Amino acid sequence: xxxxYIQRQRAxxxxxxxxxxxxxxxxxxxxxxxxxxxxxxxxxxAPRGDAAGRIQTYVCPVARNALAFLASGGADVVDAALFxxxxxxxxxLATLAADFGGWSKPAxxxxxxKGFGRPSSRRFLAEELRALAGKLEAVAxxxxxxxxxxxxxxxxxxxxxxxxxxLDGRATLPLDDPDLYxxxxxxxxxxxxxxxxxxxxxxxxxxxxxxxxxxxVLVTGYVPEPIGALAVLNAAGAYVAADDYxxxxxxxxxxxxxxxxxxxDALVARYAAAPPCPTRAADQDARMRxxxxxxxxxxxxxxxxxxxxxxxxxxxDVPAIRRTFAARGVPLLQLEGELERQLSGQTVTRLEAFAExxxxxxxxx
Amino acid sequence: xxxxxxxxxLASRAVGPFLxxxxxxxxxxxxxxxxxxxxxxxxxxxxxxxxxxxxxxxSGRYADGAVPVAWVTSGFPxxxxxxxxxxxxxxxxxxxxxxxxxxxxxxxxAVEAAGYSRDLCSYVRSDLGSLETGRSPAGRxxxxxxxxxxxxxxxxxxxxxxxxxxxxxxxxxxxxxxxxYGEATAHQLQYVADQLEEAVAxxxxxxxxxxxxxxxxxxxxxxxxxxxxxGECLDTARSRPAPWTGVDGFFHLGPIVAMRGTEACNAYxxxxxxxxxxRVARGIGGLKGEERHRLLWDNLPVWYATREITTLLxxxxxxxxCTTYTNAWAEASRxxxxxxxxxxxxxxxxxxxxxxxLPSKLRLLERMARDFAVDGAVLHSDxxxxxxxxGQVDLKDRLASDLGVKALLLEADHNDPRAWASEVSTxxxxxxxxxxx
Numbered sequence: 001x002x003x004x005y006i007q008r009q010r011a012x013x014x015x016x017x018x019x020x021x022x023x024x025x026x027x028x029x030x031x032x033x034x035x036x037x038x039x040x041x042x043x044x045x046a047p048r049g050d051a052a053g054r055i056q057t058y059v060c061p062v063a064r065n066a067l068a069f070l071a072s073g074g075a076d077v078v079d080a081a082l083f084x085x086x087x088x089x090x091x092x093l094a095t096l097a098a099d100f101g102g103w104s105k106p107a108x109x110x111x112x113x114k115g116f117g118r119p120s121s122r123r124f125l126a127e128e129l130r131a132l133a134g135k136l137e138a139v140a141x142x143x144x145x146x147x148x149x150x151x152x153x154x155x156x157x158x159x160x161x162x163x164x165x166x167l168d169g170r171a172t173l174p175l176d177d178p179d180l181y182x183x184x185x186x187x188x189x190x191x192x193x194x195x196x197x198x199x200x201x202x203x204x205x206x207x208x209x210x211x212x213x214x215x216x217v218l219v220t221g222y223v224p225e226p227i228g229a230l231a232v233l234n235a236a237g238a239y240v241a242a243d244d245y246x247x248x249x250x251x252x253x254x255x256x257x258x259x260x261x262x263x264x265d266a267l268v269a270r271y272a273a274a275p276p277c278p279t280r281a282a283d284q285d286a287r288m289r290x291x292x293x294x295x296x297x298x299x300x301x302x303x304x305x306x307x308x309x310x311x312x313x314x315x316x317d318v319p320a321i322r323r324t325f326a327a328r329g330v331p332l333l334q335l336e337g338e339l340e341r342q343l344s345g346q347t348v349t350r351l352e353a354f355a356e357x358x359x360x361x362x363x364x365x
Numbered sequence: 366x367x368x369x370x371x372x373x374x375l376a377s378r379a380v381g382p383f384l385x386x387x388x389x390x391x392x393x394x395x396x397x398x399x400x401x402x403x404x405x406x407x408x409x410x411x412x413x414x415x416x417x418x419x420x421x422x423x424s425g426r427y428a429d430g431a432v433p434v435a436w437v438t439s440g441f442p443x444x445x446x447x448x449x450x451x452x453x454x455x456x457x458x459x460x461x462x463x464x465x466x467x468x469x470x471x472x473x474x475a476v477e478a479a480g481y482s483r484d485l486c487s488y489v490r491s492d493l494g495s496l497e498t499g500r501s502p503a504g505r506x507x508x509x510x511x512x513x514x515x516x517x518x519x520x521x522x523x524x525x526x527x528x529x530x531x532x533x534x535x536x537x538x539x540x541x542x543x544x545x546y547g548e549a550t551a552h553q554l555q556y557v558a559d560q561l562e563e564a565v566a567x568x569x570x571x572x573x574x575x576x577x578x579x580x581x582x583x584x585x586x587x588x589x590x591x592x593x594x595x596g597e598c599l600d601t602a603r604s605r606p607a608p609w610t611g612v613d614g615f616f617h618l619g620p621i622v623a624m625r626g627t628e629a630c631n632a633y634x635x636x637x638x639x640x641x642x643x644r645v646a647r648g649i650g651g652l653k654g655e656e657r658h659r660l661l662w663d664n665l666p667v668w669y670a671t672r673e674i675t676t677l678l679x680x681x682x683x684x685x686x687c688t689t690y691t692n693a694w695a696e697a698s699r700x701x702x703x704x705x706x707x708x709x710x711x712x713x714x715x716x717x718x719x720x721x722x723l724p725s726k727l728r729l730l731e732r733m734a735r736d737f738a739v740d741g742a743v744l745h746s747d748x749x750x751x752x753x754x755x756g757q758v759d760l761k762d763r764l765a766s767d768l769g770v771k772a773l774l775l776e777a778d779h780n781d782p783r784a785w786a787s788e789v790s791t792x793x794x795x796x797x798x799x800x801x802x
Contacts, residue, residue, distance in 0.1 A: 058484070096755065131552065284528075
């Protein structure tokens, strides 16, 4: 489906496409240059093909699967690949694929600063954004016009506003979690205006359903894979009331749609305003306060920490998350996966037991 | 504070050296049955090394409250801190000591109980476990006043030091080095230089004194000279036979990591270099028997099994004559410019091995393989060190195809023996050795 969509974008609109590895990248730049961003979160499942064994099994499946996917031609329909500076594994993936085989088209990097907030970080980010823009211009075959960048920023602000509204109002949305996440994740590969149309349609459904009963939970983690986990949760009487997935909620920037005096400044500001994420070296205390805020606003009664095995940025925050919610007496379930396509029986049992814990007579901690 | 300072100075200048000398005397007079070993007698310099590191760690027990203390990553431009009088501690070096003494499973268990994953770097688990349990082979590490972290070796140190900052409630200075794909750009180097100046400002506040730029230049000169001396020591292994084993280098690395930018460090390496040159002149090798095959080691050591691995290989006449790990502290020394310490540090520390792309690593491996005339390579596929290990499958293949160097990918972990399968590894190493027949 994606491949035909990408081909139609090229045929109908002359748009070229860029495969983008997780997590944080200036999508606004691609939009402004009429480049379609197609995010590669895995893909899930076992890595296949000759490249499957080129990264050791103790490296996260995001990197392993991506290399196998790229090397097997899975992304040949795009014109370039973009590797953000998310972690050591994706950093190494960029050079492994581009320099040692697996990706022969342009391989771009976006080295977003760690520990943002210092004057040096802001200056560097501004320059890194401009440097990336230059490389993207070469892929797009056109120059970036400031007005188009401003328009792109406004478009993505609107998209984020709709995504935030859907997540915040999910209790009255007639969509189960798998359907909601399927909708939200289409934004990983749809042209933004197409995604915006779908979001607007979905937003009209807000308030049309009776308020969900069921136990609200907060989920924090990398990516909602396999989506079956959310189906099990719903069937067990719980639902995701607050989202801190890196693939979803953690990339929604809640900001005012103020006038844009300088689009580059606005882009830096959007980066600074994004929710805390360990891959951007966010202050850990600030992240814990943010998660507590999510819990309080959503009324969530439990926390699910859904990490990908070997993901160091996420795993380093797990002890703090456990301590934070233990101090509040909030039950917590930690799930660890390797981007499997199917849930294991053990995971199903654990999810069901957790939902039962939260909803049973003694479930309210 | 005055009393504490007196204790620190006494520990550094008198008690520490006395204890080191006493330990040395006891060691020499201890009646031990001679141990069968395929190695030549240990370097005489080893005694001086032990004395140096003993005094360093012993004086460290009295450092907090006496002088400002900084915990530092191994790739941090420590010369910035020397003129401010910091006593520096390297948690990685301490973690390696824990690894050698096989303390890591117990230390890791303690932090795993708190929610830390066993998949995290075993240096981190060692360090945090030591803090949790109070167990340390160094007796006691001084509490830091400052944490100084540079991401040129990995991103993991950022999370590690952020955790330490939370535990100790002290400032963390971060030098975020952009990964180098091809060449470092001007704006990337400027970013690093800007961060170094920001780091200086924080360090000055903690030390309660201004950084004397003249003293900084002198510290940079000492760091450059120390790295160069270390590189000369490593280069003696180009001789045949190599006067020491590359694995000896793992232990003699201590001063350039923990004491870089000091005259004591440089004095030690001058001593070591003299001894190595003497061995070269007299044809004394690191192995007792014939050095039949020369090997390169890639990645961190397997600290708890180094003797096991090297003894097996040495018994067959195989000697590790070079390692990418020890080379890392010599490689970028030529970039340090005492006349421009901040900007040259930005260039130098951005271009360390682990902050460069795979073609750079391959060029280094191939250059080392040629310069040291190696016949084979062992690439340690280190379970908890992603930046060093990702790409090794391809690097191994390229060494074989480009240079005809037989290469083995050996699975282990640098510090956690629970990731080491002795029988399996012995079988693989033995088969590797037999492939040279």
